[in-house]
Amino acid sequence: MQDLSALAALIARHAPHDGTFATALPRIELIRSSSTTEPLHTLYEPSCCIAAQGRKHATVGGQSYVYDPAQYLVVGIDLPVIGAVVEASPDAPYLCLRLELDRRLLAELLETQAALPASAESTAPAIGLSRATPPLIDATVRLLSLLDTPHDLPVLGPLFEKELLYRLLGGPQASTLHRIAHGTSRLNRVRKAVAYIRQHYAEPIDIERLAAEAGMAVSTFHAHFQSATHMSPLKFRTLLRMQEARRLMIAEDHGAAEAGFRVGYESASQFSREYQRVYGVAPRGDVKRLKQGAAAAARL
Numbered sequence: 287m288q289d290l291s292a293l294a295a296l297i298a299r300h301a302p303h304d305g306t307f308a309t310a311l312p313r314i315e316l317i318r319s320s321s322t323t324e325p326l327h328t329l330y331e332p333s334c335c336i337a338a339q340g341r342k343h344a345t346v347g348g349q350s351y352v353y354d355p356a357q358y359l360v361v362g363i364d365l366p367v368i369g370a371v372v373e374a375s376p377d378a379p380y381l382c383l384r385l386e387l388d389r390r391l392l393a394e395l396l397e398t399q400a401a402l403p404a405s406a407e408s409t410a411p412a413i414g415l416s417r418a419t420p421p422l423i424d425a426t427v428r429l430l431s432l433l434d435t436p437h438d439l440p441v442l443g444p445l446f447e448k449e450l451l452y453r454l455l456g457g458p459q460a461s462t463l464h465r466i467a468h469g470t471s472r473l474n475r476v477r478k479a480v481a482y483i484r485q486h487y488a489e490p491i492d493i494e495r496l497a498a499e500a501g502m503a504v505s506t507f508h509a510h511f512q513s514a515t516h517m518s519p520l521k522f523r524t525l526l527r528m529q530e531a532r533r534l535m536i537a538e539d540h541g542a543a544e545a546g547f548r549v550g551y552e553s554a555s556q557f558s559r560e561y562q563r564v565y566g567v568a569p570r571g572d573v574k575r576l577k578q579g580a581a582a583a584a585r586l
Contacts, residue, residue: 289423290356294338296430304379309433311443313386320379326565327372327529330468331478332387333453335359336418336426340380341373347516356423360387360459362412362466363477364484365515366457379431383426385450392467395451412465412473412514416458451495475500476514479507483519487526488550491519528564531557535573540570 301307308315308558320341330344341354345368353359354373361367374380419424429446432439455463465473479500483491496519499509511519527549534545546557546569561569 287369289420290338290428292427293383293423293430294355294381296427296433297338297383298379300430300433301381309499310436310439311432311447313388313447314430315384315386317382317384318379319371319374320376321370321371322373325368327366327368327525327532329362329526329529330367330369331364331411332389333361334385334387335361335457336383336385336423338372339378340381340382341382342369343372344369346411346413347521349413349516351413352400353415356418357415358418358422358454358459359415360413360454360462362387362462362473363514364480366517366522366529378530382392383430385447387463387466389469391450392455393461395448395455395586396464396467399452410461410513411516412462412476413516414459414462419453419457421455422450422457424461425453444570472510473514474513475502476511478517479511480515480522480559483523484526487523487530488548490550491523493519509572524560525564527551528561531569532565532572532576535569536576542573545569581584 297318300309301316304319304321306315306317317335325345332409334359335353337353337355339355341352344351344353344359346365350469351359352372371380425446429443429450431561432446437509454460462473468474478494480500482496493504493507496511497504500507500510502510508518511522515522517525531542531545531549535542536542536546540548542558542561543554546554546561549557551557551560558568561572565572567575
């Protein structure tokens with residue numbers, strides 16, 4: 287695909303070294319990695335990730351998604367994801383563009399563009415992977431090219447972003463995008479439960495309260511939550527707890543017992559067992575390894 291090399295060049299120019307870069311385009315960030323990475327537990331928010339070079343592996347609730355050049359990943363609600371760059375080198379780094387999906391813009395586009403196909407309600411997962419078409423890559427290149435002509439950004443930026451969304455709405459992930467746009471969709475009702483879990487992850491889980499947040503019966507809620515996220519509400523909460531506990535131990539230097547207590551565990555041994563089940567290693571050993579790795583990278 288001819289424009290894919292142009293997209294890779296644009297990302298490389300505006301992401302000059304490894305890391306994640308915000309841009310002058312409001313909902314666009316760029317990601318670059320010159321080496322493969324260990325699996326990283328993180329939270330993906332509603333977004334579209336378009337890979338231009340390299341390869342990344344993402345796991346959600348045991349389901350795997352591998353995206354490489356000319357593929358894009360759509361995420362419809364906040365999801366705990368295990369992601370790892372699996373193909374990258376200094377000469378050919380992993381390069382990716384991430385577009386935050388704005389529900390309001392999607393809804394406006396669906397209201398005004400009669401040419402867009404309708405999409406029926408679906409129980410499909412809130413994450414999907416598809417191959418990018420030439421028109422989609424072309425629209426992405428023209429949007430990102432505005433970073434080279436900042437005086438054009440205020441006028442052309444919103445137009446080119448709408449074109450990119452238009453191309454996505456005409457593609458295989460249209461159902462997920464429709465469900466993001468429509469506030470009454472089952473996906474958006476699950477999103478309300480996810481938001482509640484994010485706010486109350488340190489508290490005992492109340493399935494009836496979560497179902498009420500989603501406006502569903504308990505049995506129906508379980509089925510739709512599992513379908514959307516590939517996991518149960520309890521596992522979802524556990525992953526949020528572990529991500530925050532890891533951050534507390536690494537970034538704020540909390541001990542394992544204190545971090546476990548902060549995220550809702552009354553027993554240090556229970557926290558350690560859960561942590562090892564998620565990360566495959568006890569908290570102390572994991573944090574030591576990660577800190578040593580960060581120190582080594584800083585010396586390069």
